[in-house]
Amino acid sequence: MKILYVCTEIYPLLKTGGLADVGAALPAALRAAGCHVRLLLPAFPSIAAGVRADAPALRLPVEGGPDVLRTLQPPPMLVRGHVIESGQPVYLLDAPALYQREGGPYQDAAGQDWSDNAARFALLGWAAAALGQGADPHWQPDVVHAHDWHAGLAPLYQKLLAGAGRITPSVFTVHNLAYQGLFAASSCAELGVPESLFTINGAEYHGQLSFMKAGLQFADAITTVSPRYAQEIMTPEQGCGLDGVLRDRRDRVSGILNGVDYELWNPATDPLLNAHFDGKRMSGKARVKRALQRLLGLEERPDALLFAAVTRLSEQKGLHLVPAMLPELIDRGGQLVILGSGDAGIEAALREALACHPGQAALRTGYNEDLAHRIIAAADVLLVPSRYEPCGLTQLYGLRYGTLPLVHAVGGLADTVTDCSLEALDEGRASGFAFHEFSANGLLGAMRRAFALRRRPSDWSAVQRRAMQQRFDWQEPAQAYRALYQTLLALTAAPLRF
């Protein structure tokens, strides 16, 4: 079975969040499950630098597609090659005027969305659709699998390109429903989105063009990255205005939990750590903790309960609740480390709060993969107080490193962490701390449970051992995606409904 996997990030070449971790690990797991996977990625500079071309580039069909196909010089091309480090086959969408620039993949260095994002990501959708409908004479996928709003126009363009002909089935995976790719209605003309598809039952969203809604409306199957989030996004509270669309298509929606690449995230072998440990020999964790305390200027107290967060600083992640809990955390003898990048306002508030506790709290900003591993390995408790969380990966990394996750019980966090209630402790199911009320009080309650458990060393060790034994391998999710692809192949792709 041949799968075209369409996304914008791949670890380690380009990463702004979990999408990149999944973009590296899921295709590899699908390959192990017997699928032939090719990635389609924009040729952002760091991605292009990690890919070697191995066949002549292809021209894209122009008729009906976005205007940039006609106006850009040189014209956009599809470079066939492979990721040098992993050997993963890829198509690079090469359009230097759109993708080769300083700054981030979606925003400039000042944090503003690129003003031509509609054209940049419409072209990605168009290239996916073209490959899906046979643009490469040597390789046509059986399924087009598009990820997040950036690739949301792929299923729409596929239907346009196919006309009355056969449409290659498509899967659209939502990694985060809050980022929707909304653009002015006037962009439809330049993107080749016909009026007949810019309707309430198509890609129109309150007068704007929504790439996310296009993906949800036109894909043959919709998945998201945890079973709980799949349910949540069908409710008005969590549906980001698209819950009605999702409810209408509920028979096409499913949740498949993300996995972890345990080659990269393993405390017994992690090359980024100064010492190693596993469930049977935990002394290395204390050495990693001491090294981190020293590195970050914290008092080297082995018994200080060390809380940590490694996160984007966005409203979603709930870090604005942390300043209110910090005084009590410190009073109780705890310490706090935060590694985060993103929103300047959240960063300033954290900086101010943590600065009141020199030697006990430290903030590091920016994106730092090495430090992320060291913090997750060193801490005792990993904070993930997200307002909503499609899956979440850091809590899974925390479990593996015996760093008990403290989470808001939503989405993938609820699916993967079991609170240390007395029943769960008694039944040997507890793996962390979960709170239900999204407030500073909710967070404080869970924090107090963490201190309470720490005063019961044998219970703490039992929960830690259990956490470290849990496995969220990619094998099972890859089988679930494969089964979904097979179901789609068995059906005739839905005809154009407009």
Ligand code: ADP
């Ligand atoms: P999201 O994709 O919403 O950001 P996830 O938990 O799914 O959240 O994935 C986040 C990924 O990004 C994890 O691999 C995490 O370790 C990493 N990460 C987040 N912030 C940073 C940072 N400042 N430095 C290094 N890695 C980070």
